Amino acid sequence: MYAGPSIVAVLVLALAGALSCLVLRRPHHVLMTIVGVSAVELLLALNIWTAALGPKGFVTAADQWFYIDAFSSFHIVVLTLVFVLSSAFASIYFTHEAGAFTVYVARRFGVLWLGAQSAMLLVLVSNNLGIMWVGMEATTLLTAFLISLHPSRLSLEAMWKYLIICSIGIAFAFMGTLLAAASIQSDGGVGADALFWTKLGSAEAHLDPTLMKFAFVFVLVGYGTKAGLAPIHSWLPDAHSQAPAPVSAMFSGFLLNTALYCIMRFVPPVQHALGQDFTSGLLIVFGTVSILVAAGFIVFQRDAKRLLAYHSVEHMGIITLGYALGPLGCFAALFHTLNHSVCKSLAFFAVGRLGQRYGSHEMISIAGALRADRLWGVSLLISLLALIGVAPFSIFMSEYQLLRAAIGAGAWVTLVLFLAASGVVFVSALRHMIDMAFGTASRHDRGGRDGKLAVPIVVAAAGLLVVLGVWMPLPLYDAIASAAAVLAGRP
Amino acid sequence: MYALIETIHAAGLLTCFALLSTSRIGACIRWLSFQGILFGMVPLIIPDDGLTTRTLLMAGGSLVLKGIAFPWILLKLRARANYNREVQPFVSFVMSILCGILILSLSVWLTLQMKPALIHAPFVLLNSSIFLIFVGLFLMISRRNALMQVIGYLVLENGIFVFGVITVVGTPLLVELGVLLDAFVGVFVMGIAIYHITREFGSMDVDRLTELRG
Numbered sequence: 275m276y277a278g279p280s281i282v283a284v285l286v287l288a289l290a291g292a293l294s295c296l297v298l299r300r301p302h303h304v305l306m307t308i309v310g311v312s313a314v315e316l317l318l319a320l321n322i323w324t325a326a327l328g329p330k331g332f333v334t335a336a337d338q339w340f341y342i343d344a345f346s347s348f349h350i351v352v353l354t355l356v357f358v359l360s361s362a363f364a365s366i367y368f369t370h371e372a373g374a375f376t377v378y379v380a381r382r383f384g385v386l387w388l389g390a391q392s393a394m395l396l397v398l399v400s401n402n403l404g405i406m407w408v409g410m411e412a413t414t415l416l417t418a419f420l421i422s423l424h425p426s427r428l429s430l431e432a433m434w435k436y437l438i439i440c441s442i443g444i445a446f447a448f449m450g451t452l453l454a455a456a457s458i459q460s461d462g463g464v465g466a467d468a469l470f471w472t473k474l475g476s477a478e479a480h481l482d483p484t485l486m487k488f489a490f491v492f493v494l495v496g497y498g499t500k501a502g503l504a505p506i507h508s509w510l511p512d513a514h515s516q517a518p519a520p521v522s523a524m525f526s527g528f529l530l531n532t533a534l535y536c537i538m539r540f541v542p543p544v545q546h547a548l549g550q551d552f553t554s555g556l557l558i559v560f561g562t563v564s565i566l567v568a569a570g571f572i573v574f575q576r577d578a579k580r581l582l583a584y585h586s587v588e589h590m591g592i593i594t595l596g597y598a599l600g601p602l603g604c605f606a607a608l609f610h611t612l613n614h615s616v617c618k619s620l621a622f623f624a625v626g627r628l629g630q631r632y633g634s635h636e637m638i639s640i641a642g643a644l645r646a647d648r649l650w651g652v653s654l655l656i657s658l659l660a661l662i663g664v665a666p667f668s669i670f671m672s673e674y675q676l677l678r679a680a681i682g683a684g685a686w687v688t689l690v691l692f693l694a695a696s697g698v699v700f701v702s703a704l705r706h707m708i709d710m711a712f713g714t715a716s717r718h719d720r721g722g723r724d725g726k727l728a729v730p731i732v733v734a735a736a737g738l739l740v741v742l743g744v745w746m747p748l749p750l751y752d753a754i755a756s757a758a759a760v761l762a763g764r765p
Numbered sequence: 766m767y768a769l770i771e772t773i774h775a776a777g778l779l780t781c782f783a784l785l786s787t788s789r790i791g792a793c794i795r796w797l798s799f800q801g802i803l804f805g806m807v808p809l810i811i812p813d814d815g816l817t818t819r820t821l822l823m824a825g826g827s828l829v830l831k832g833i834a835f836p837w838i839l840l841k842l843r844a845r846a847n848y849n850r851e852v853q854p855f856v857s858f859v860m861s862i863l864c865g866i867l868i869l870s871l872s873v874w875l876t877l878q879m880k881p882a883l884i885h886a887p888f889v890l891l892n893s894s895i896f897l898i899f900v901g902l903f904l905m906i907s908r909r910n911a912l913m914q915v916i917g918y919l920v921l922e923n924g925i926f927v928f929g930v931i932t933v934v935g936t937p938l939l940v941e942l943g944v945l946l947d948a949f950v951g952v953f954v955m956g957i958a959i960y961h962i963t964r965e966f967g968s969m970d971v972d973r974l975t976e977l978r979g
Contacts, residue, residue: 442905449928485883
């Protein structure tokens with residue numbers, strides 16, 4: 275119902291929420307606003323989702339400039355879900371920083387937080403690849419100051435690296451977008467809707483294969499920088515480790531997926547012009563390299579947040595790999611996107627709160643977390659177990675589906691490399707986790723209540739990971755299947 | 766017409782080599798401003814249908830932003846770091862020029878690869894745009910001063926701007942204006958970032974930003 279207006283509403287609401295944060299008088303009010311806005315956004319997103327899965331198969335507004343199909347609506351739901359969880363967590367996290375979280379910092383946080391949300395939504399609802407790029411660039415600029423919300427030498431260093439590296443990446447992505455536009459071969463002039471992905475991916479588009487090849491390489495490297503694909507991931511561990519925990523959760527939980535979404539929007543047109551092997555080959559290489567590089571770094575990590583950051587590189591690699599492995603792989607990749615976003619958010623919440631209690635994110639300092647803080651200790655245990663793919667959790671299920679897809683596609687080398695890297699990650703992350711969760715509790719701050727929202731957040735996130743691991747509801751299955759079908763070129 | 770295009774190409778190459786070999790940041794900012802004005806004229810001379818509101822808006826927007834606004838912001842920032850106005854390259858100036866020549870040959874080769882698919886784009890401008898992109902990248906990685914990284918980024922942006930104007934005939938105005946706005950906000954954000962960095966570290970030397978690793 276009212277799906278078209280809902281699209282406009284999600285954008286306007288996030289923007290209006292961002293602006294209203296400018297005039298609020300108390301940090302507490304800012305936090306309430308972001309929680310409220312995010313909750314309404316989730317409801318609107320669910321509304322769009324049901325409409326996009328309806329018989330028509332898409333929702334559109336503003337003369338097709340906004341166009342949402344099963345693939346984008348799935349991402350919108352995951353995005354708003356991550357934002358609800360992270361906003362609720364932010365309201366807990368920042369109350370424990372009462373001294374540093376002044377009204378000015380709170381306003382800055384509120385504006386940038388909701389601004390980043392609206393920019394990401396713009397990326398997901400846009401039909402025009404140029405507007406999509408504008409939204410992506412806006413996320414870089416808006417989120418840069420979220421990393422250095424509390425300016426310090428380390429956070430400024432992380433922010434500068436993020437800004438410079440991602441600006442270069444985004445510039446490359448723009449070059450790719452331009453090349454895609456230049457590849458349109460038509461006798462007459464090119465219309466205003468030429469850069470619509472609905473147009474580029476359709477059968478009528480005549481695209482120059484050479485230029486499309488260049489375009490995809492530029493897009494993959496450009497947006498891949500933002501998605502944290504190795505070897506162009508170098509900003510990611512710094513930014514994730516220095517940003518406040520809710521921001522890291524949002525980065526890992528959704529910002530990376532937005533960039534991956536942009537890459538995947540280019541895949542149908544490129545496949546149309548060049549056949550399937552070209553895109554699959556490149557995606558497999560980037561995915562596998564990311565998994566391997568991340569596995570290598572995870573072994574030697576000492577900082578808990580950097581550990582989670584490298585896990586993000588690994589899981590982005592897994593999702594990219596999934597997208598390259600045919601329809602079954604796309605299904606696994608999308609399911610993995612949901613699982614990873616929820617799980618990584620929970621992990622950053624736990625590490626963030628434990629870090630506040632212990633006064634450090636060094637894994638050596640966070641010992642005996644289970645005893646020191648029951649709620650977040652258990653969350654840390656669950657989320658880390660889920661992240662490395664232990665059986666009852668949903669990440670195990672999506673990785674298992676991915677293995678089946680790899681076997682089905684006959685990608686044996688990839689399969690072996692993936693299994694080897696997963697083995698390394700499993701063993702080393704398990705060691706890190708045991709050190710943090712068990713053992714004798716070191717010196718920590720006993721005070722600090724978590725408020726009413728803490729238990730619901732943990733129950734929601736952990737519950738989702740467990741339930742989806744053992745039982746996939748039919749509507750969700752259908753939704754993911756139709757999203758995967760979009761990537762295979764069947765609307 | 767063609768003579769004008771070739772003049773822009775030649776002058777553009779000169780600004781790049783000037784940027785590669787200049788040691789004073791103030792001079793680099795002026796070269797950048799000149800380059801922005803130079804390539805801001807491209808939308809006026811390229812399209813066949815002559816002057817339209819659209820080409821005027823694009824040229825005007827880029828002249829104001831790249832010729833005036835960006836250099837002004839950069840000069841303001843430079844004034845803050847009053848004791849250190851040198852570029853501080855990781856790569857010496859002679860080596861930089863040699864690298865510039867290498868990049869020029871690479872860009873000619875790339876242009877030759879792309880040209881057959883881009884029939885309408887003038888060869889020399891296609892070459893300048895690719896050259897600008899790589900020189901911008903080179904400046905970003907070979908200079909130690911944070912301001913020079915922003916300058917490199919803007920050279921890269923100039924290259925992409927020219928590439929867009931000469932290759933894509935029909936992109937919507939909305940997208941082009943979005944791009945200009947993005948560049949503006951980008952420089953603004955980088956400016957604020959540099960402001961914070963100089964306050965915290967007492968210099969714009971990005972060589973000091975090396976505590977996070979591994």
